[in-house]
Amino acid sequence: MDENTIICRCEDVTLKEVRDLIKQGYVTYDEIKRITRIGMGPCQGKTCGQLVMREIANATGQKMQDVKFQTNRPPVVGVKLGLIAEEGRRDEE
Secondary structure (H helix, E strand, C coil): CCCCEEECCCEEHHHHHHHHHHHHCCHHHHHHHHHCCCCCCCCCCCCCCCHHHHHHHHHHCCHHHCCCCCCCCCCCCCCCCHHHHHHHHHHCC
């Protein structure tokens, strides 16, 4: 695979960027996620997750099943600014 290949289409992260981070010592999915935002786009890592895990496994000599995937958190729901302002006014009373 060419190093300019986009691994994460949601965040435009290339294979080279992932490999460079692994060489720098970032060898967990969560570490790479924090730096590049991989897995934080609309697909939530469904398209890039396995590719990143494969790169980590290859670089560290681990088996794919031993590489931990990202920490999943519950989805965030948008809140209208009016509701936040209303709550703020209640706190001032």
